[in-house]
Amino acid sequence: MTIVRWLAVSVLLFAANGAVAQQHPVDLELVLAADGSGSIDDQELALQRQGYADAVTHPVILDIIESGFHGKIAVAYVEWGGPFSQHTIVDWMVISDATSARAFAEALLTAPRRAQGYNSISAAIDYSVSLIETNAFAGLRRIVDVSGDGPNIGGRSVRAARDDAVAKGITINALVVKSRGGGYPGPNGEPLEDHYANDVIGGLGAFVKVADETTGFAEAVRQKMILEIAMKPGPG
Numbered sequence: 001m002t003i004v005r006w007l008a009v010s011v012l013l014f015a016a017n018g019a020v021a022q023q024h025p026v027d028l029e030l031v032l033a034a035d036g037s038g039s040i041d042d043q044e045l046a047l048q049r050q051g052y053a054d055a056v057t058h059p060v061i062l063d064i065i066e067s068g069f070h071g072k073i074a075v076a077y078v079e080w081g082g083p084f085s086q087h088t089i090v091d092w093m094v095i096s097d098a099t100s101a102r103a104f105a106e107a108l109l110t111a112p113r114r115a116q117g118y119n120s121i122s123a124a125i126d127y128s129v130s131l132i133e134t135n136a137f138a139g140l141r142r143i144v145d146v147s148g149d150g151p152n153i154g155g156r157s158v159r160a161a162r163d164d165a166v167a168k169g170i171t172i173n174a175l176v177v178k179s180r181g182g183g184y185p186g187p188n189g190e191p192l193e194d195h196y197a198n199d200v201i202g203g204l205g206a207f208v209k210v211a212d213e214t215t216g217f218a219e220a221v222r223q224k225m226i227l228e229i230a231m232k233p234g235p236g
Contacts, residue, residue: 026094027068028229029139031128035148035177036079036087036115039184045079045113048147048177051218052077053105055225062098064229072096073229074137077108080124082117083155089114092135120155121146121200122162125172129165141204143228147175147221150184151195162202171203175224178212205231 034048055061056075065073077090090107094100128144144165152158162172174196186195197208207227211220 023138024074024094024136025070026072026074026137026139027065027070027141028073029132029135029137029142030073030075030228031078031131031144032075033078033080033124033128033144033146035119035150036113037081037118037148037150038116039118039150042113047217049108051221053108054218055222056095057098057101057105058222061222061225061229062101064226065095066097068229069140074135074139075104076128076131076135077104078124078128078131079113079115080120080127081115083120083123085114085116085120086124086127087114088131092131092137117154119148119150119153121148121152122158122160123155125158125161125165125200126156129161129168129170132170133168141231142170143173143203144170145173145175145224145228146196146200147177148196149177149192151186151192152199158199162200166202169203171206172201173206173224173228174201174208175220176208176210177217178210 032052034052036045040048065071072094074092074094076088076092078086079089080086089111090104093104093107095104124146125144132142165172176193176196178192184192186192193208193210201208209220209224211217
């Protein structure tokens, strides 16, 4: 091997090793992709954000995070609307204790509203998957958590977006919001939770939770996040 080729190979190996070194290990990479479309008014949006802020800072959830293999997770918060309106409201933050959880919650509660248009769940999934693929973390598990009060309307097929995400090893979970007049029927007139179960969720351990008059939004969010964070990765 000539000196020039040796130097070129060395540079490439150094760059590759540097890229690996920049991947920070966490137990979970979690995108919270919340409905910010036109069907969600400002009061409902504030209640949604408060529900997630309360969940992230809840002592039970913090205990579960701290008991993980790495003792930390990486979380990003997205709000989505129409096919061309997906927005990172809180970029990736590591949550490992009460202090970091409060910092995430404060950033979420103080950020301005940005999403517009109606219900492209497929675009929300694609956007969230891109966030996971381009971040600086190496999670034992990777989850996109979609919450919404209506069916997929715009953009490409939501099943295609779901299947592409699952093929990359990413799980899609969902929270169906049926309280306060939400919970519009699915595209074929089926209950919204059936649409989410059949067309939106996928991957290892995927599930749908429902927020309604029986289980309020904040409680449903807390239950869902407990399941997501507590679930341990399987062999391989």
